[in-house]
Amino acid sequence: MRLIPDWRRAWRYHSTQSMAVLAVLPLVWIEIPPDLKSHIPGALMPWILSAVALAGILGRLRDQGGADMGEGPGPGRAGAARGRGR
Incomplete structure (x- = not known):
């Protein structure tokens, strides 16, 4: 099993939070x-469980940014910093 490069930040991803x-x-x-x-x-x-699971899928697909999350690019933004300063 290979981990993603930024596995230490995985807890910040909306998909990880939904799965938790x-x-x-x-x-x-x-x-x-x-x-x-x-009550x-x-x-x-x-329906509640399905909504949380759907939120996990959407969280995985959604660009969650990177600059405001701390060091380095966020999920799905590995090459985003290269285009700056042109």
Whole structure:
């Protein structure tokens, strides 16, 4: 398995954050008291999970910039800094 070049910054990507929410959501659901769970219709759960997954896909496709995220270019912007200063 090869890691992406900027793997140390992967936690900043919206897709990584969405996948983390998907991983933690079932664990959080278990801990919610039954009286609070009763306020969320069970039929909504697949829609909520699908929305988070869709956000992950869109986060992966969206250009998230790089200059404002700290050092170096962000995801999908490896060559963006080369065109500056022409």
